[in-house]
Amino acid sequence: MIRYQNVEKKFPLPEGGHFSALKHVDLSVHEGELLSLIGTSGCGKTTMIRLANAMLEPTEGKVLVGGVDVRECDKVTLRRSIGYVIQTGGLFPHMTIGRNIGLLCELEKWDKERTREQVHRLMELVNLQPERFIDRYPRELSGGQRQRVGVARALALEPEYVLMDEPFGALDPITRREVQSEFAELQRKLSKTIILVTHDLHEAFRLADRVAIMNEGEVVAVGDEQSILRSDNPFVKKFLQSFDFDA
Amino acid sequence: MRSVYLKCTQAVFLLLLLPSSVLGADRAVDTIVIASKPFTENHLLGEIMAQLIEAKTDLRVERKFNLGSSKVLFSALVSGEIDVYPEYTGTGWAIHLGRTKRVSDPLRAYVVVKNQFRRKFGVSWLMPFGFNNSYAIAMDEQRAAELGIQRISDLIPYQDKLSAAVSYQFMKRDDGYVGLSEAYGLKIGDIRTMDHGLAYEAIRSKQVDLVDTWTTDGKLRRFDVRVLEDDLRFFPPYDGAPIVNTKTLRKHPELERILNKLAFRLSDRKMSDYNYKVEGEGRGFDEVAAEFLQVEGLLAESEAVQVDAEQWWSFGRSELTELLHLTLEHLALTAIAVALAVVVSIPLGILLTRRTKLAEPTLAAAAVIQTIPSLALLAFFIPIPGLGLGARSAILALFLYAVLPILRNTYTGIKEVDADLVDAGRGIGLTDFQLLSKVQLPLATRTIVAGVRTATVISIGIATLAAFVGAGGLGEPIVAGLALNDSRMILSGAIPAAVLALAADFVLYRVEMVLAPSGIAPTS
Numbered sequence: 024m025i026r027y028q029n030v031e032k033k034f035p036l037p038e039g040g041h042f043s044a045l046k047h048v049d050l051s052v053h054e055g056e057l058l059s060l061i062g063t064s065g066c067g068k069t070t071m072i073r074l075a076n077a078m079l080e081p082t083e084g085k086v087l088v089g090g091v092d093v094r095e096c097d098k099v100t101l102r103r104s105i106g107y108v109i110q111t112g113g114l115f116p117h118m119t120i121g122r123n124i125g126l127l128c129e130l131e132k133w134d135k136e137r138t139r140e141q142v143h144r145l146m147e148l149v150n151l152q153p154e155r156f157i158d159r160y161p162r163e164l165s166g167g168q169r170q171r172v173g174v175a176r177a178l179a180l181e182p183e184y185v186l187m188d189e190p191f192g193a194l195d196p197i198t199r200r201e202v203q204s205e206f207a208e209l210q211r212k213l214s215k216t217i218i219l220v221t222h223d224l225h226e227a228f229r230l231a232d233r234v235a236i237m238n239e240g241e242v243v244a245v246g247d248e249q250s251i252l253r254s255d256n257p258f259v260k261k262f263l264q265s266f267d268f269d270a
Numbered sequence: 271m272r273s274v275y276l277k278c279t280q281a282v283f284l285l286l287l288l289p290s291s292v293l294g295a296d297r298a299v300d301t302i303v304i305a306s307k308p309f310t311e312n313h314l315l316g317e318i319m320a321q322l323i324e325a326k327t328d329l330r331v332e333r334k335f336n337l338g339s340s341k342v343l344f345s346a347l348v349s350g351e352i353d354v355y356p357e358y359t360g361t362g363w364a365i366h367l368g369r370t371k372r373v374s375d376p377l378r379a380y381v382v383v384k385n386q387f388r389r390k391f392g393v394s395w396l397m398p399f400g401f402n403n404s405y406a407i408a409m410d411e412q413r414a415a416e417l418g419i420q421r422i423s424d425l426i427p428y429q430d431k432l433s434a435a436v437s438y439q440f441m442k443r444d445d446g447y448v449g450l451s452e453a454y455g456l457k458i459g460d461i462r463t464m465d466h467g468l469a470y471e472a473i474r475s476k477q478v479d480l481v482d483t484w485t486t487d488g489k490l491r492r493f494d495v496r497v498l499e500d501d502l503r504f505f506p507p508y509d510g511a512p513i514v515n516t517k518t519l520r521k522h523p524e525l526e527r528i529l530n531k532l533a534f535r536l537s538d539r540k541m542s543d544y545n546y547k548v549e550g551e552g553r554g555f556d557e558v559a560a561e562f563l564q565v566e567g568l569l570a571e572s573e574a575v576q577v578d579a580e581q582w583w584s585f586g587r588s589e590l591t592e593l594l595h596l597t598l599e600h601l602a603l604t605a606i607a608v609a610l611a612v613v614v615s616i617p618l619g620i621l622l623t624r625r626t627k628l629a630e631p632t633l634a635a636a637a638v639i640q641t642i643p644s645l646a647l648l649a650f651f652i653p654i655p656g657l658g659l660g661a662r663s664a665i666l667a668l669f670l671y672a673v674l675p676i677l678r679n680t681y682t683g684i685k686e687v688d689a690d691l692v693d694a695g696r697g698i699g700l701t702d703f704q705l706l707s708k709v710q711l712p713l714a715t716r717t718i719v720a721g722v723r724t725a726t727v728i729s730i731g732i733a734t735l736a737a738f739v740g741a742g743g744l745g746e747p748i749v750a751g752l753a754l755n756d757s758r759m760i761l762s763g764a765i766p767a768a769v770l771a772l773a774a775d776f777v778l779y780r781v782e783m784v785l786a787p788s789g790i791a792p793t794s
Contacts, residue, residue, distance in 0.1 A: 112694075
């Protein structure tokens with residue numbers, strides 16, 4: 024599981040002083056659970072996931088992944104044990120789809136055959152026909168296809184944990200629903216421990232086991248759809264209204 | 271075809287070199303146009319004549335100084351576009367009369383040119399100024415004293431141990447080193463060609479023992495050198511005298527009497543003293559000319575010598591092998607410099623992306639180097655031990671110019687890789703080195719190769735200046751052609767250099783396309 028213990032994160036400001044992105048956050052993501060972090064822009068949700076794979080270090084408190092403080096881990100090893108998907112896909116444009124997905128296997132010195140099998144398996148898992156797409160370059164793919172490749176790459180080393188930063192944010196509504204459904208199906212099969220950052224409450228409720236709503240660096244509510252909808256927190260109520268949920 | 275082409279180039283040069291009013295020719299009858307060649311002594315003599323005429327007559331004087339080659343100037347004189355300019359007997363003999371047989375008697379030279387010019391060209395030689403601005407060999411005073419050398423013949427026993435830096439004209443001319451070597455049986459062990467100013471710098475810093483010079487050269491006086499006696503009288507006489515279009519003399523007969531006041535007023539020594547007043551002391555031509563007229567009490571004056579060449583035209587036709595040799599030399603200089611720049615700049619550029627605080631100052635420093643005039647940079651290297659004259663200085667200069675484009679493109683190429691990709695790469699667990707080698711460098715390849723391409727094209731251009739420090743290359747005919755005002759010779763170096771630059775640009779463009787990773791942009 025991934026645990027945030029009393030985490031505070033401050034960023035220095037260019038004009039002096041600092042900006043508190045996170046203020047005393049306590050949060051646990053359980054094994055096999057998909058937790059969605061949601062909130063307005065600048066609420067600290069991206070900071071949360073970047074703390075989990077040591078792209079950032081907390082100013083105060085601890086982040087534990089599988090019970091170990093991430094500051095004590097080797098960063099490269101830690102990151103290879105955590106899948107990472109970002110909004111734009113982050114696919115390397117000069118590498119084929121096959122190479123993008125298999126890059127980490129290659130760097131982990133898997134033999135060629137094993138890498139090839141893994142790439143094929145993952146492509147099938149995300150509904151991309153290997154023989155059709157494996158030798159294509161990212162710019163030859165649609166946005167939805169690219170995002171599937173991004174998910175496949177995150178799973179290359181079969182990590183227990185996956186961090187997803189608005190993975191479907193850049194897709195058109197129809198494609199987004201389609202990819203979301205596929206992803207929900209995938210998660211049912213794989214049961215990874217996932218933190219999914221989004222600003223779309225419908226997406227959060229569709230995909231997540233639990234939802235954590237953030238506001239100005241704090242987690243203001245955590246729970247499943249029902250408990251969120253029943254929340255008394257004024258920010259949560261306002262937030263729900265903005266998505267046309269009655270509160 | 272060739273003659274048409276030649277006429278065109280000559281016409282272009284004439285247009286460039288002659289102020290339009292000379293070509294316009296619509297001038298008042300009572301105006302005398304005085305011209306000069308583009309060097310100190312000739313210019314000074316022109317000014318002296320101008321002031322003298324202004325003082326002694328009511329004629330208006332128009333000054334057209336520093337015009338192109340002897341050939342251009344002379345044809346302007348014959349056609350009446352100009353009236354007077356200072357000429358040298360040796361030039362009249364070899365260039366305008368085209369005599370190939372050497373003359374050693376100054377008087378005979380003067381008499382022949384005087385008679386022939388009047389008959390053939392309608393041009394009159396007035397009385398000589400009194401100096402003979404001939405080629406000469408100058409030696410470092412200390413070294414000459416050590417070896418007890420007074421005359422050119424004295425050099426022969428030490429010839430293998432001596433080094434010389436000579437001008438291009440001198441090296442190639444029959445009345446320069448080629449003939450000198452034959453006449454004296456002299457073969458200097460280490461002789462290189464370079465721009466005259468740089469040769470002087472070389473002897474001043476004791477990098478060479480000998481330089482060629484002129485007997486009236488003002489710059490020579492600044493250095494501790496000894497002018498060696500031409501004991502076999504090998505160098506032809508170059509006695510200076512005013513030459514005038516005969517029609518002008520008929521119209522204004524008083525000019526002859528007035529200009530002849532300058533006859534024999536200037537010895538070699540005096541001429542070089544006056545040259546020095548302009549070149550060494552930085553005084554104005556008009557001021558120095560006025561001083562001379564004052565001191566001589568005549569409001570009158572004299573003049574000097576200059577050398578020219580026509581056999582140099584043969585160079586333009588130059589054997590293909592010579593061209594090939596120069597081209598290869600040129601390519602080698604460029605290739606070594608650019609290769610060194612690649613080896614230094616790419617790692618440095620990568621380092622700068624990791625130490626961004628250093629980036630600004632480093633790029634600024636490289637940019638400053640770029641602004642140093644190439645010739646100044648070359649001159650700066652000459653006195654430095656281990657660099658000196660030749661290829662090393664040239665390569666170092668080219669290297670310094672090639673650093674910036676490669677450094678800057680490496681730095682920006684890597685910096686411009688999409689931040690999301692870098693973030694994704696780091697986030698999925700690439701090490702810094704893997705991020706660099708698998709992502710940043712491949713994506714920056716095109717930009718980096720474009721930098722190498724720019725550096726190469728720049729270097730091919732600048733390498734033409736390598737000839738100034740004796741490093742050879744296609745600059746040799748350009749530099750020599752400039753010195754001789756021979757457009758054909760200039761083009762015989764400039765055209766191949768331009769072709770080389772275009773070819774390199776094209777080849778490196780192809781390289782860029784081949785090295786550019788697939789999948790990024792359409793490959794055209």
